[in-house]
Amino acid sequence: MIKYLGEKHDLTLAFFINRGEEKILEGVFENICAEVNMIAHSGDTADQVPLALPWPLRAYGVEPMRRLLTRLSARGYDLLITEFIYMAQYRHLFAAPAVLHEHNIESSIFRQYAQMPKANEAEIFGIRKDAAFWKATWMMMRQYENKTWPQFDLRVTVSRLDQEEMDRRCPDGKSMVAENGVNTQTMQPLAVNHSKNILFVGTMNYFPNEDGALFLAEAVMPYVWSLDPDIKLYIVGNNMPQKVKALGGDPRIRIVPDAPDIRAVAAQCRLSVVPLRFGGGTRIKILESFALGLPVVSTSKGCEGLAVEDGRHLLIRDDPQKFAEAVVGLVQDANLYGALRENGERLAKQRYDWRSIFEAVERKMTELITR
Numbered sequence: 001m002i003k004y005l006g007e008k009h010d011l012t013l014a015f016f017i018n019r020g021e022e023k024i025l026e027g028v029f030e031n032i033c034a035e036v037n038m039i040a041h042s043g044d045t046a047d048q049v050p051l052a053l054p055w056p057l058r059a060y061g062v063e064p065m066r067r068l069l070t071r072l073s074a075r076g077y078d079l080l081i082t083e084f085i086y087m088a089q090y091r092h093l094f095a096a097p098a099v100l101h102e103h104n105i106e107s108s109i110f111r112q113y114a115q116m117p118k119a120n121e122a123e124i125f126g127i128r129k130d131a132a133f134w135k136a137t138w139m140m141m142r143q144y145e146n147k148t149w150p151q152f153d154l155r156v157t158v159s160r161l162d163q164e165e166m167d168r169r170c171p172d173g174k175s176m177v178a179e180n181g182v183n184t185q186t187m188q189p190l191a192v193n194h195s196k197n198i199l200f201v202g203t204m205n206y207f208p209n210e211d212g213a214l215f216l217a218e219a220v221m222p223y224v225w226s227l228d229p230d231i232k233l234y235i236v237g238n239n240m241p242q243k244v245k246a247l248g249g250d251p252r253i254r255i256v257p258d259a260p261d262i263r264a265v266a267a268q269c270r271l272s273v274v275p276l277r278f279g280g281g282t283r284i285k286i287l288e289s290f291a292l293g294l295p296v297v298s299t300s301k302g303c304e305g306l307a308v309e310d311g312r313h314l315l316i317r318d319d320p321q322k323f324a325e326a327v328v329g330l331v332q333d334a335n336l337y338g339a340l341r342e343n344g345e346r347l348a349k350q351r352y353d354w355r356s357i358f359e360a361v362e363r364k365m366t367e368l369i370t371r
Helices: 002-008 063-073 085-093 106-114 131-151 160-169 207-227 242-249 262-266 284-292 320-332 334-351 354-370
Strands: 012-018 035-041 080-083 098-102 154-157 175-177 197-201 232-237 253-257 271-274 296-298
Touching: 002 354, 012 063, 035 063, 063 085, 080 085, 085 098, 085 131, 098 131, 106 131, 131 160, 154 160, 154 354, 160 175, 175 354, 197 207, 197 262, 197 284, 207 232, 207 242, 207 320, 232 242, 232 262, 242 253, 262 284, 271 284, 271 320, 284 296, 284 334, 296 320, 320 334
Parallel strands: 012 035, 080 098, 098 154, 154 175, 197 232, 197 271, 232 253, 271 296
Antiparallel strands: none
């Protein structure tokens, strides 16, 4: 979105980055943004943050960001675009019309954590709490969303499911869907790989991805290896927790942290797997796999919100044994492999190209300004 809007508009960017990672984005926004402001942050909270905020939001309510946005707000921008509910606490600083881009409905993710069978054993955000704690967080986040959503002139979700929930809870008609997408110009189909390598990609300090990696390695892969011991698993992602890194102790699992270009690893693999049991929004990792020509095996949660059909665009399996059978079958069945590859590529280009998605969003944003 930054690249797209930066082509046509005077874009000022303000965001948090993890302390010590500032150099990662050097030069990335050159000739795209009029101004770029990074606030290096270690995740600690400031004394000034209101305790009335749900605790997940407090790490984003720090004084350096508040000072920066207060200074910027004096310039009189035409439009404020806020990514995620976590940054919505700064909406009041700006008189301009505002857009809230909700990549997930965060309260629904905390609800899933509260309803986990063994919630007290899971380490989420680096902490271990019982179901009552996650339920309280879920309810606090839900109340905050209900109070905050009406403050925005337009709310953008990434799936119809999320929009339906948002409209039930905030029925003012100010929402739209802008599905997640992929840059089909840079993500081009790779040559067919005849290896027996399978790929799982994700930001690994995000609990649904960490859980997916562990579920895949511990519950699914033993069934896979009983059917075909030559299959190897590649787990790729940033911010790897030790639990995920430890999976690399098995020679059949390769851990690839901080890959600079996912395409280089994907080129070594035959297919992609999305073994998620929690989450919200939609999975860009599936769309990227489609664009790269990698057929996909996913859980129902993993492909939730995408316009996909089981057996046509990908294979959907929730039971570990059936998931494993689908993986092995796809590795071995050239006809099924070819059909899923072709259909996935076509879907990515026809429905999920970023440019066509952002054109619709930009039209709505422009309407806010002109109105």
